[in-house]
Amino acid sequence: MPNFITKTIAKPPLPFSSGRCDFLWEVNSKNSNYIFTRCEEEKFFIQIKGESPKVIVKGEKISRPSQVIFLQNALEEYAKKASCDIISSNITPASNRLKEKNPIIKEIDFFVQNFVFDKELLVEIGFGSGRHLLYQAKNNPDKLIIGIEIHKPSLEQVAKQCTILGLKNVVLIDYDSRIFMEFLRSNSISKIFIHFPVPWDKKPHRRVISPYFVNEALRVLKAGGTLELRTDSDEYYAYSLDVFMQNPRADVRIFKNFDLEISSKYEDRWKKLEKNIYDIVLTNTQLHTENSPLPKLSFDYLNNIDKIMRDFTPKLFRGEDFFVHFEEIHTAHDRAVIKTAFGAYERAEHLFIIIEDDKISYFPDRAYAVKANKKAHEIIKKWLNE
Numbered sequence: 001m002p003n004f005i006t007k008t009i010a011k012p013p014l015p016f017s018s019g020r021c022d023f024l025w026e027v028n029s030k031n032s033n034y035i036f037t038r039c040e041e042e043k044f045f046i047q048i049k050g051e052s053p054k055v056i057v058k059g060e061k062i063s064r065p066s067q068v069i070f071l072q073n074a075l076e077e078y079a080k081k082a083s084c085d086i087i088s089s090n091i092t093p094a095s096n097r098l099k100e101k102n103p104i105i106k107e108i109d110f111f112v113q114n115f116v117f118d119k120e121l122l123v124e125i126g127f128g129s130g131r132h133l134l135y136q137a138k139n140n141p142d143k144l145i146i147g148i149e150i151h152k153p154s155l156e157q158v159a160k161q162c163t164i165l166g167l168k169n170v171v172l173i174d175y176d177s178r179i180f181m182e183f184l185r186s187n188s189i190s191k192i193f194i195h196f197p198v199p200w201d202k203k204p205h206r207r208v209i210s211p212y213f214v215n216e217a218l219r220v221l222k223a224g225g226t227l228e229l230r231t232d233s234d235e236y237y238a239y240s241l242d243v244f245m246q247n248p249r250a251d252v253r254i255f256k257n258f259d260l261e262i263s264s265k266y267e268d269r270w271k272k273l274e275k276n277i278y279d280i281v282l283t284n285t286q287l288h289t290e291n292s293p294l295p296k297l298s299f300d301y302l303n304n305i306d307k308i309m310r311d312f313t314p315k316l317f318r319g320e321d322f323f324v325h326f327e328e329i330h331t332a333h334d335r336a337v338i339k340t341a342f343g344a345y346e347r348a349e350h351l352f353i354i355i356e357d358d359k360i361s362y363f364p365d366r367a368y369a370v371k372a373n374k375k376a377h378e379i380i381k382k383w384l385n386e
């Protein structure tokens with residue numbers, strides 16, 4: 001994270017503008033200050049910690065802009081205006097150009113706002129080195145392949161390969177597939193591939209396959225669409241079959257040691273070790289009720305900011321499948337900023353709740369109403385109004 005350390009700092013009164021950045025307002029806690037900063041379209045916090053002769057000024061993690069250059073520019077401008085006496089720094093950008101992002105990698109907003117369900121869609125979960133995904137993309141130019149992977153280096157590597165191969169029918173996302181399903185429309189997907197998922201024998205709650213996931217997968221599959229699980233793990237095979245069979249209308253086929261057209265890295269390894277490989281194919285037989293795009297979470301009103309400022313203490317609520325953690329508050333006379341983590345245990349949202357002029361909002365504004373978030377949001381609203 002870009003930062004600098006300075007011996008002295010003469011904080012200029014807010015708001016002020018410098019270069020292409022506006023430094024708008026500030027909130028404080030015992031340990032640090034946040035300065036709300038706007039740089040072109042991006043909004044984020046700069047955090048100031050410590051005292052002279054060692055003050056740390058850095059980009060704040062949760063609100064970090066997608067392009068780090070904005071943060072570097074803002075810190076540079078702030079250092080100038082606050083007459084800082086810098087001891088060490090990593091804010092000088094290597095170049096002043098915006099880094100080109102690979103357009104194949106999408107943010108979650110894309111699947112809500114811009115996504116057109118006009119093509120046949122295939123989904124691959126945990127594509128790893130991407131051999132199977134690339135094979136599907138090359139052989140199905142008229143279909144769109146959505147690849148979901150939580151390992152960033154694999155995501156970037158496969159995006160690069162798509163570019164090199166000129167594949168135009170792939171979109172990739174770094175998201176937990178167990179929650180991502182909620183963003184997909186009912187009856188929209190032809191195939192979901194899950195090849196060699198991590199078996200998590202000691203931590204089964206981390207498995208991709210669960211009764212909830214299977215229900216969501218069946219909902220998003222077209223009638224006749226399939227979920228194809230391929231695994232080398234006896235335990236994962238038995239567990240998944242059991243979960244699939246819990247469905248009252250399970251259409252399940254099982255294959256042992258069948259070759260696919262393409263063999264993944266993991267598969268090559270297991271074949272060398274002469275391990276068994278199992279395929280379980282679950283077919284959706286039903287049409288499901290259509291769903292609308294997921295809305296973002298928002299607040300209506302608030303009337304007790306003074307009480308929140310006075311009484312705030314960190315607090316943790318634990319539900320069965322969701323939680324809310326109010327972590328820390330920063331305040332100014334008419335504003336409170338609460339650092340919060342909430343949502344599903346497997347993929348928490350880390351956001352600020354900004355309370356100002358009887359208005360409340362999440363910042364950054366990226367919390368969608370997936371089930372766990374919705375439950376957490378109800379707790380948050382209740383807590384804020386109590």
Ligand SMILES: C[S@@+](CC[C@H](N)C(=O)[O-])C[C@H]1O[C@@H](n2cnc3c(N)ncnc32)[C@H](O)[C@@H]1O
Nearest residue numbers: 126127128149150151176177195196264265266
């Ligand atoms: C054992 S590797 C298999 C990779 C690839 N399918 C293959 O056959 O070579 C499992 C992959 O699933 C990814 N993964 C694990 N949990 C995930 C989740 N909840 N959502 C999306 N990807 C996940 C991991 O990062 C890893 O790349």
